[in-house]
Amino acid sequence: MIHNPRVVIVIPTYNEAKNVGPVTLALGQVFRSCKGYDMHILFVDDNSPDGTSHEIDKLIKKYPYVHILNNKRKGGLGHAYKKGFIVAITKYKADILFEFDADLQHNPSIIPSMLASIASGSDLVLGSRYIKGGGIPKAWPFYRKFLSVMGNQFIRLVMGNFSVHDWTTGYRAIRTPVVKDILSIMNNAAFQGYTWQIGFLVKTIQKGYKVSEVPFHFRDRTNGHSKLGPEYIFNTMRYIMKARISEILNSRIFKFLVTGGTGTLVQIVALYFYRMGIGYQLANFLSIETAIVSNFTLSNLWTFADRKLKATAIPAKFVQFNLASGGSILIQLVIAFVGEKFIGLFSLFILPIVKINVDTGMIFSFVGILIGMFWNFFAYSRFVWKKK
Numbered sequence: 001m002i003h004n005p006r007v008v009i010v011i012p013t014y015n016e017a018k019n020v021g022p023v024t025l026a027l028g029q030v031f032r033s034c035k036g037y038d039m040h041i042l043f044v045d046d047n048s049p050d051g052t053s054h055e056i057d058k059l060i061k062k063y064p065y066v067h068i069l070n071n072k073r074k075g076g077l078g079h080a081y082k083k084g085f086i087v088a089i090t091k092y093k094a095d096i097l098f099e100f101d102a103d104l105q106h107n108p109s110i111i112p113s114m115l116a117s118i119a120s121g122s123d124l125v126l127g128s129r130y131i132k133g134g135g136i137p138k139a140w141p142f143y144r145k146f147l148s149v150m151g152n153q154f155i156r157l158v159m160g161n162f163s164v165h166d167w168t169t170g171y172r173a174i175r176t177p178v179v180k181d182i183l184s185i186m187n188n189a190a191f192q193g194y195t196w197q198i199g200f201l202v203k204t205i206q207k208g209y210k211v212s213e214v215p216f217h218f219r220d221r222t223n224g225h226s227k228l229g230p231e232y233i234f235n236t237m238r239y240i241m242k243a244r245i246s247e248i249l250n251s252r253i254f255k256f257l258v259t260g261g262t263g264t265l266v267q268i269v270a271l272y273f274y275r276m277g278i279g280y281q282l283a284n285f286l287s288i289e290t291a292i293v294s295n296f297t298l299s300n301l302w303t304f305a306d307r308k309l310k311a312t313a314i315p316a317k318f319v320q321f322n323l324a325s326g327g328s329i330l331i332q333l334v335i336a337f338v339g340e341k342f343i344g345l346f347s348l349f350i351l352p353i354v355k356i357n358v359d360t361g362m363i364f365s366f367v368g369i370l371i372g373m374f375w376n377f378f379a380y381s382r383f384v385w386k387k388k
């Protein structure tokens with residue numbers, strides 16, 4: 001743990017002249033209870049026409065911990081945060097960064113809890129509206145509540161990740177090394193439009209960083225206007241769909257299934273051709289072996305490309321691969337055999353309950369194939385392409 005870590009609260013502003021004073025005051029009060037931390041504020045203003053930067057300059061004269069970064073033109077939230085983070089890290093030597101709104105919708109009183117969460121090992125802490133103790137304004141019209149709540153549920157569902165409850169919150173604490181890492185892998189497109197928040201969080205989770213949440217009540221804006229409209233919702237939805245699809249297409253399980261499917265196809269085609277020249281039994285055996293060669297090659301070059309085998313290791317590994325595949329066949333045979341023994345019981349007890357007429361043999365074969373596949377995946381990733 002760093003001694004007396006420096007915390008920089010980065011606050012992008014666009015036409016927030018009436019808010020920068022009150023937000024500085026509210027933060028200053030909370031800073032007093034952040035013992036052991038060196039607390040700072042960095043406003044990132046995009047040349048707001050309402051004179052926000054003049055108000056900030058007045059605050060800088062009064063409070064030594066207030067700073068400003070002036071951008072020439074309005075570049076959107078993502079750009080403001082990116083530039084703000086870089087300056088907070090290089091010029092102000094931040095150890096921990098916060099994302100925070102100027103409009104006081106983010107209650108600063110949870111900052112100490114968010115810092116405590118970082119101190120106990122979190123990499124990114126979300127100020128969360130959708131966990132116990134959090135909330136959105138009661139006064140919001142129904143459609144706004146609905147969009148906000150359902151939008152987040154939708155994202156959780158699409159991402160298949162239910163450990164995070166508030167994906168779109170703009171209230172966050174992040175450790176500097178994590179900010180540096182994620183900034184280096186986020187492409188520029190993510191800073192345009194409105195996908196900064198969601199994009200940053202998706203990448204942070206994908207990289208395996210520890211994300212946690214602290215609840216807070218999102219307040220209604222009293223001064224100024226929200227800058228986010230329908231295009232924000234649209235862009236967010238489009239972003240997560242794309243992110244999720246590419247996540248699935250790049251997953252090992254997906255590649256494993258495609259490899260297996262390709263193998264089956266190879267086997268059928270090979271069988272067809274071999275039978276033109278040789279007897280059925282031999283052709284059948286050779287087609288299986290051809291599929292195994294195809295599976296082995298694809299696995300090595302694609303599914304397990306990150307653990308690619310050395311050329312010298314390939315012969316021994318290929319034998320291992322054959323044994324693993326044989327194991328899967330054995331599993332299927334055993335399940336079919338045991339299944340047949342119990343078919344009587346099955347049709348006596350289970351079928352009368354579900355009342356459908358099925359070919360029980362097919363069920364056991366199907367179960368056998370599934371379990372066989374699990375075995376294959378297990379054997380490949382544990383033995384043949386062992387993690388280094």
Ligand SMILES: Nc1nc2c(ncn2[C@@H]2O[C@H](COP(=O)(O)OP(=O)(O)O)[C@@H](O)[C@H]2O)c(=O)[nH]1
Pocket residue numbers: 011012013014015016044045046074075076077080100101102103105170225226227228
């Ligand atoms: N520098 C900068 N700040 C922005 C920009 N767009 C929004 N902000 C600020 O980002 C924060 C969040 O925006 P806000 O409109 O409150 O979004 P909402 O809370 O989702 O309605 C506020 O402090 C805004 O002033 C921008 O293009 N540039």
Ligand SMILES: [Mg+2]
Pocket residue numbers: 101103105221226
């Ligand atoms: Mg706001």
